[in-house]
Amino acid sequence: SQKIEQNSEALNIQEGKTATLTCNYTNYSPAYLQWYRQDPGRGPVFLLLIRENEKEKRKERLKVTFDTTLKQSLFHITASQPADSATYLCAPAGGSQGNLIFGKGTKLSVKP
């Protein structure tokens, strides 16, 4: 069955450093992969979408890579700030009708 793994449940980093979150998937080949941010008690908010033919996508301090050979996506936040503290969800498309399959998320804490 299709499986998504976000390799860290929690990641603690110092303000100003780069946060790197990992998403691995197995048993399928998604054509698209999305990343979402979720704050406590709130619904997820879309951040970035990357296609299988794109190696990298950037948006302000965010960067996503998509390696279809390794079956892995990396999500980077440069110059991290305490306001970046949240849970980040990886969601490759691959269910029926191309629905998103969400990972369990990585909780990022940025300390001042």
Next chain:
Amino acid sequence: NAGVTQTPKFRVLKTGQSMTLLCAQDMNHEYMYWYRQDPGMGLRLIHYSVGEGTTAKGEVPDGYNVSRLKKQNFLLGLESAAPSQTSVYFCASSYSSPGTDTQYFGPGTRLTVL
């Protein structure tokens, strides 16, 4: 624009009771989704709709029914609630197909079944 709204925000049910969760979106989106989120499990798709009058099963549909009589509304029903349905329920919508387009999520409904 209100985006995606969900009613109610919180609800406590007894085992065997029924209820309906309402999702409304004002973005004229074709696609709508119901997810549940449990600790350690991530978001799981319950049912979804690709347009008014259509519904389809997701990953965990058992114990739930849905209806999409109007394009802007997507209802999730629990006919006979069970403690295993205690969860946070999120509705989402997108303009086009799920993998290729942004999904906009509602604020969630926290349901407890005793």
